[in-house]
Amino acid sequence: MTIRQTDVVIIGAGPAGLFSVFQAGQLGLKCEVIDILEQPGGQCAELYPEKPIYDIPGIPHCSGGSLTTGLMAQIERFAPIFHLGAQADQLE
Ligand SMILES: Cc1cc2nc3c(=O)[nH]c(=O)nc-3n(C[C@H](O)[C@H](O)[C@H](O)COP(=O)(O)OP(=O)(O)OC[C@H]3O[C@@H](n4cnc5c(N)ncnc54)[C@H](O)[C@@H]3O)c2cc1C
Numbered sequence: 375m376t377i378r379q380t381d382v383v384i385i386g387a388g389p390a391g392l393f394s395v396f397q398a399g400q401l402g403l404k405c406e407v408i409d410i411l412e413q414p415g416g417q418c419a420e421l422y423p424e425k426p427i428y429d430i431p432g433i434p435h436c437s438g439g440s441l442t443t444g445l446m447a448q449i450e451r452f453a454p455i456f457h458l459g460a461q462a463d464q465l466e
């Protein structure tokens with residue numbers, strides 16, 4: 375895995391990491407995202423893609439999979455670089 379010079383490195387492509395890409399993007403910061411899993415979405419995508427979620431403000435219900443799809447659509451314009459299937463095991 376090679377991280378080029380970037381503004382922010384986010385470890386974890388779960389909902390928190392994906393929305394961090396959005397918030398950083400709003401500030402004009404470019405992100406690279408590392409996740410050991412082969413897909414983004416964290417627990418929502420890996421453990422319960424079909425289970426309904428009822429506690430997202432403004433969304434009466436969605437699934438773990440559709441939440442992930444929505445988060446990915448929300449950050450698309452910021453063009454984050456993903457390093458999937460890669461574990462962050464040290465910081466220098
Ligand atoms: C069965 C189940 C049902 C749930 N239902 C709900 C619900 O209905 N409503 C609700 O609000 N919450 C629910 N939750 C909880 C919710 O899924 C979590 O709160 C949420 O996923 C946390 O998001 P996160 O981005 O902080 O972490 P995670 O989703 O855990 O994502 C963290 C990511 O970081 C990656 N990672 C960690 N360390 C490294 C490393 N060193 N290198 C590379 N990658 C790394 C992991 O692979 C993972 O993909 C549920 C959880 C489970 C298990």
